[in-house]
Amino acid sequence: MNDERKYEFSWDLLGDLELGRPNLGPQTRLEVYRLMQFCFRDVLERTYGSDEADRLFYEAGYLAGRHFYANLMGPVQDQNQFVAKLQYLLKELKMGILRIEEMDIAQGRLVVTVSEDLDCSGLPMRDHEFCTYDEGFIAALMESFTERKFVVKEVDCWCTGDRTCRFSAQVAP
């Protein structure tokens, strides 16, 4: 791989939307986001196989979560503030409606649901969970907050018949 990166992510790549979109503003239609995400997935899967495509999506979600926390969430004083800020931001940015089902920071355990999720709500049924990007995203948020490594698995998804996505996070062994 080249030492020179072409596409290293930084928050300023999100751009100055007031300057750049004086008429259209910061909103777009969700179909456009999904069109890009699912075409990306298709190409990644065809190029690298399903498992690697999932891993790459998880990793991209993780990277996004790290930047999201650093730029929008931190500093966070305690668990209550972590939950309150995250709930507020996810709703404000129309990413989803977050509920905490279980949170035990000492034991390194978290179970959350995200309803009306950006990635999967309303999709046709599948025989597998879909939200690998969100898994990585949540792992990064937990890691940023606790400074411990987390592994996150989606255990229920809109696509598997539940009407919400449920994520189980566990501190890495």
Ligand SMILES: [Zn+2]
């Ligand atoms: Zn899902």
